[in-house]
Each structure stands twice: as C-alpha cells, then as structure tokens.
Amino acid sequence: xxxxxxxxxxxxxxxxxxxxxxxxxxxxxxxxxxxxxxxxxxxxxxxxxxxxxxxxxxxxxxxxxxxxxxxxxxxxxxxxxxxxxxxxxxxxxxxxxxxxxxxxxxxxxxxxxxxxxxxxxxxxxxxxxxxxxxxxxxxxxxxxxxxxxxxxxxxxxxxxxxxxxxxxxxxxxxxxxxxxxxxxxxxxxx
Numbered sequence: 278x279x280x281x282x283x284x285x286x287x288x289x290x291x292x293x294x295x296x297x298x299x300x301x302x303x304x305x306x307x308x309x310x311x312x313x314x315x316x317x318x319x320x321x322x323x324x325x326x327x328x329x330x331x332x333x334x335x336x337x338x339x340x341x342x343x344x345x346x347x348x349x350x351x352x353x354x355x356x357x358x359x360x361x362x363x364x365x366x367x368x369x370x371x372x373x374x375x376x377x378x379x380x381x382x383x384x385x386x387x388x389x390x391x392x393x394x395x396x397x398x399x400x401x402x403x404x405x406x407x408x409x410x411x412x413x414x415x416x417x418x419x420x421x422x423x424x425x426x427x428x429x430x431x432x433x434x435x436x437x438x439x440x441x442x443x444x445x446x447x448x449x450x451x452x453x454x455x456x457x458x459x460x461x462x463x464x465x466x467x
Contacts, residue, residue, distance in 0.1 A: 282387050284434075287455065289395035290342055291356040292426025298328050298360040302392065303425075307362065309388040310381035321370035322381055323417065325363035335410050336361050340422060341401025345444040358396070358424035363407070366418040378420040385423055395428035437462075 303326040310322065327333055337358075342351035352358075364381060366374040382398045389396050404419040413419065430453055437443055437456040445455045461467070 282390050285395075286383075286386050286390045287395065287428075287432035287434075287453075288397040289426070289428040289430060289432060290397050290424075290453070291352045291428070291430040292358050292395075292424075293429050294352075294355050294357045294359055294426065296359055296427035298394065298425055300326060300328055302394075303328055303360055303362060305392075306385040306388050306425075309384040310364075313380050313384040315377050315380075316371075316375040319371045321367045321374055322377055322420075323365040323367055325365060325411065325413075326360070327363070328360040333358065333361060336363070336407070336422065339403040339407050339410070340399050340424070342397075342399070343445070344401070346447065349447075356429055357426075359426040361425065362423040363411075364420045364423065365413070366420050368416045368418060374418070374420060382421055382423055389425055393427070394425055396423050396425040398423055 307324045307326070310324065311320075315322070327336055337351075340351070343349055362385060364378045366378065386396050386398070399422045402419060402422050407413070407419055407422075430451060432453045432455060435454050435456045437458050443456050443458070445453060447453050
C-alpha cells in the first residue's frame with residue numbers, strides 16, 4: 278500500500294554499510310525515476326551510480342548530512358551509505374529542471390523502501406569538488422545526491438509540539454525524531 282511505503286520512507290542517515298547494494302539494484306531505482314513524470318516530458322535528468330567502496334569514499338566527504346544536528350558530522354565508518362545516486366541535469370536538454378529531480382528522487386526512494394532499503398536526499402553537496410573529482414562537464418548541473426543503504430537507525434514521526442518547533446532531533450537511544458505538522462494545520466481555507 279502506498280501510505281505504508283510513504284510512512285517507511287524516512288530520511289535515513291545511518292546504514293549497515295557492510296550490506297552491499299549492487300549496480301543492477303541502482304539501475305532498477307533509476308528506471309523508476311525514468312518512468313516518472315517529467316515537465317514537458319523533456320526528460321533532462323541523468324544519473325551517476327556508485328556502489329563500490331572506493332567511489333563511495335570519494336563522494337562521502339563532499340556531503341552535508343543533517344543541518345539541525347550541529348554536533349554530528351555525519352555517519353561514522355560502518356554506518357555510511359552502501360551506494361549513491363547522483364541526480365544530474367543536462368542543460369542541453371533543458372536549461373532548468375523544475376521539480377523533475379524531486380519527483381525522480383521520491384520515486385527512487387519509494388522503490389528502495391519496497392526493496393527493504395532506505396535513503397536520504399542530500400542537497401548539501403560540494404558541487405564544484407564533486408564536478409572536479411568525477412570530471413562532470415559544465416553543461417551538466419549537479420542537483421542532488423541520494424544516499425542509499427540498509428537503514429541502521431529508527432526514525433520516528435512525532436506531532437509538532439505547542440512551541441511549533443519542527444527541527445528533527447535524536448534522543449539518548451539514537452532514535453531520530455521528526456516532528457510533523459497536523460493535517461488540519463496544513464490545509465488552507467477549511
């Protein structure tokens with residue numbers, strides 16, 4: 278059921294790093310993105326796949342992991358993603374990408390959840406360095422990086438408290454809490 282997939286599709290940031298993800302699995306996830314909607318059906322997205330430890334080690338330090346967790350530099354060795362999909366936009370096909378990369382990322386993450394995996398869409402990327410390391414040509418924009426793996430953490434949805442604070446946080450057991458606004462609070466005009 279779609280609701281169950283959405284509820285299980287959290288932003289996981291800690292993984293069982295030793296649980297490998299093969300290239301064919303990444304291709305299956307990109308195929309879900311390929312089949313998803315695209316503005317004017319121009320299909321300007323490209324995808325760079327990484328599932329080997331050496332390439333993953335080049336990508337990892339170029340990512341920011343959790344803006345609200347100021348004292349956490351990201352997952353430690355053994356908890357890092359087993360794979361990445363870098364979402365790229367080809368400006369020769371379209372100069373801007375609208376919401377295509379969001380649609381693609383969500384499709385891939387829902388597919389990952391269905392496979393027993395999880396991930397996180399990362400927008401905090403050192404794009405110039407990533408471009409240099411992987412020799413990405415200038416007509417290709419680096420949009421997002423999707424980190425993937427077998428989740429090692431529990432992510433719990435909570436109601437936003439009376440103070441209205443929406444910042445995610447971790448408790449003493451390492452459970453990642455994500456406050457969500459109530460449905461009635463987000464529907465306008467009722």
